Amino acid sequence: MTATLASPTTSAPAVPLRRPSLARLTMVELRKLVDTRAGVWLMVAIVLSCIGFATIQLFALDPALRRFEIFFLGTLLPIGILLPVLGILTVTSEWSQRTALTTFALVPARSRVVGAKLAAGMIIALASLGASGLIAAAVNLVAMAIGGDAAWGIGLAQVGAAAVMQLINVTMGIAFGMLLLNTPLAIVSYFVLPTIWSVLGGLVSWLATAARWLDFSLTMAPILNGATLTGQQWAQLGTTTAVWVVLPLLIGTLRVLRAEAP
Amino acid sequence: MIVVKDLTKRYRGRTVVDRVSFTCEPGTVTGFLGPNGAGKSTTLRMLCGLTTPNGGTTAIGGVPYAALPNPGREVGVLLDASAWHRGRTGRETLLLAAAVLGAPRDRVDQLLRLVGLAEAAGRRVGGYSLGMRQRLGIAYALLGDPRVLVLDEPANGLDPEGIVWLRTLLRQFADRGGTVLLSSHLLREVEAVADRLVVIDRGRIVAEGDKDHLLAGSGVRVRARDQQAFQERLVAAGLSVTSATDGALVVQATADQVGEIAAACGAVLTELRPSVDGLEELFLTMTRTHTPQGGNR
Numbered sequence: 001m002t003a004t005l006a007s008p009t010t011s012a013p014a015v016p017l018r019r020p021s022l023a024r025l026t027m028v029e030l031r032k033l034v035d036t037r038a039g040v041w042l043m044v045a046i047v048l049s050c051i052g053f054a055t056i057q058l059f060a061l062d063p064a065l066r067r068f069e070i071f072f073l074g075t076l077l078p079i080g081i082l083l084p085v086l087g088i089l090t091v092t093s094e095w096s097q098r099t100a101l102t103t104f105a106l107v108p109a110r111s112r113v114v115g116a117k118l119a120a121g122m123i124i125a126l127a128s129l130g131a132s133g134l135i136a137a138a139v140n141l142v143a144m145a146i147g148g149d150a151a152w153g154i155g156l157a158q159v160g161a162a163a164v165m166q167l168i169n170v171t172m173g174i175a176f177g178m179l180l181l182n183t184p185l186a187i188v189s190y191f192v193l194p195t196i197w198s199v200l201g202g203l204v205s206w207l208a209t210a211a212r213w214l215d216f217s218l219t220m221a222p223i224l225n226g227a228t229l230t231g232q233q234w235a236q237l238g239t240t241t242a243v244w245v246v247l248p249l250l251i252g253t254l255r256v257l258r259a260e261a262p
Numbered sequence: 263m264i265v266v267k268d269l270t271k272r273y274r275g276r277t278v279v280d281r282v283s284f285t286c287e288p289g290t291v292t293g294f295l296g297p298n299g300a301g302k303s304t305t306l307r308m309l310c311g312l313t314t315p316n317g318g319t320t321a322i323g324g325v326p327y328a329a330l331p332n333p334g335r336e337v338g339v340l341l342d343a344s345a346w347h348r349g350r351t352g353r354e355t356l357l358l359a360a361a362v363l364g365a366p367r368d369r370v371d372q373l374l375r376l377v378g379l380a381e382a383a384g385r386r387v388g389g390y391s392l393g394m395r396q397r398l399g400i401a402y403a404l405l406g407d408p409r410v411l412v413l414d415e416p417a418n419g420l421d422p423e424g425i426v427w428l429r430t431l432l433r434q435f436a437d438r439g440g441t442v443l444l445s446s447h448l449l450r451e452v453e454a455v456a457d458r459l460v461v462i463d464r465g466r467i468v469a470e471g472d473k474d475h476l477l478a479g480s481g482v483r484v485r486a487r488d489q490q491a492f493q494e495r496l497v498a499a500g501l502s503v504t505s506a507t508d509g510a511l512v513v514q515a516t517a518d519q520v521g522e523i524a525a526a527c528g529a530v531l532t533e534l535r536p537s538v539d540g541l542e543e544l545f546l547t548m549t550r551t552h553t554p555q556g557g558n559r
Contacts, residue, residue: 017330017331017332018331019331020362020363020364024361024362027361031358032358036347036350037349093347097346097347098344099345101341101345102339102359102402104312105312105333105339106333106359106362107362108310108311108327108328109328258314260312260313
């Protein structure tokens with residue numbers, strides 16, 4: 001609902017008011033992600049799980065595999081699992097804490113709030129790559145000291161694919177949050193539904209073909225393995241994204257635009 | 263200036279707000295009164311663009327709320343004092359809003375002092391009492407330096423001292439040309455500050471007008487040293503007399519009339535003032551005598 005309307009009866013305020021820019025709203029949403037204890041602890045949990053995962057890699061892996069690229073790819077998994085929870089919370093906390101009331105009173109065009117939340121989630125997703133790089137670099141330095149390949153190279157395509165993966169993960173979290181507007185329900189659905197689907201795909205033979213196109217654990221696997229994705233693999237990832245991210249995102253957005261503020 | 267016209271809201275076929283119309287002029291405080299569940303909050307939510315009406319229009323300064331470019335700069339809204347993120351501090355709650363409004367940071371500290379939360383500003387809202395949350399809400403509403411205030415039950419949870427403080431604040435706001443609309447289910451909270459009253463019951467406006475005008479019909483309270491004898495005198499004079507719950511007499515007459523009768527018979531009066539209970543009664547009868555509306559589609 002873009003409204004440039006000024007009814008003829010409007011008495012103009014002394015200073016013409018402008019609506020807050022999308023950039024400003026995005027800054028506010030970013031700030032909301034980290035200004036509560038829950039948000040801070042989730043960030044800490046993400047960083048700690050990355051460090052933990054990389055440390056296990058450091059000692060478990062063959063010395064020849066102790067290199068930056070492997071450590072970098074290793075951090076993607078814990079971040080990819082926990083970051084979407086942040087995406088879910090950015091939406092559902094507005095309902096559970098009932099702050100949607102004040103958020104939408106200040107910004108009645110709810111689509112702009114949705115846009116700002118998506119933008120904030122994407123910024124966090126891209127920033128997480130920096131964190132992945134930093135943690136991987138630190139672990140690689142240790143690898144250098146304790147013995148290992150400790151090579152620094154990584155392909156640009158791999159970093160790009162990693163970025164796509166984290167963007168998908170966070171967006172899926174936000175989409176599930178908007179679809180369900182309930183923290184526990186959204187978190188459980190986010191983790192359980194794809195898992196059930198994966199298990200079914202593995203058990204039922206006639207579902208296996210569909211799973212190759214619709215199961216993130218399969219279509220994201222090449223990224224986590226550091227492979228350069230083929231055209232078909234991109235198509236498979238795209239199809240999975242359409243079903244698990246774009247569709248809930250569209251329905252979820254409609255729901256937020258229409259839902260009664262709590 | 264707030265204009266509400268023919269506002270209607272139905273939930274599952276039940277009409278909770280039924281063709282509600284009223285206007286709030288700049289420089290006035292309007293009390294929006296009604297028992298719980300009468301449709302006050304739904305009306306205010308529709309006014310602030312949070313609930314979509316089934317019919318009717320609302321405008322603030324001539325435009326619908328949702329069409330205001332930066333609504334918080336023009337309308338200060340407090341709809342629910344418990345709708346804060348419990349994990350945020352009071353100051354952070356205001357800073358987030360200030361960022362959206364484009365209000366300077368020092369305005370936040372200024373308002374925290376104004377509402378008496380300067381010391382509690384660094385604490386999480388989850389630990390605030392209801393009164394403190396109301397104060398935070400009032401600071402939140404004032405943050406954008408608006409010309410209009412819309413407050414739903416703002417006195418709820420405030421201590422008597424806080425209620426007096428709120429009255430003064432709203433009075434000053436209106437005297438500077440601001441428009442105030444505040445709701446309450448308690449007459450007493452509103453009558454001391456409101457210039458106008460809008461009374462709603464079961465979704466419909468049952469009374470609207472100047473407070474003094476609405477008050478006029480409610481008579482005077484009187485106590486005499488010899489209560490019984492004086493009551494007989496009043497009845498003999500053809501006046502309608504009832505007893506208030508605390509034993510005072512409520513007379514449907516002006517203070518002047520009652521004083522004259524007292525002078526004529528030499529009765530010693532110990533109390534003579536406009537009946538507050540009368541207004542309460544007016545409020546209660548208005549909301550009681552309204553017949554249930556089951557026939558609504």
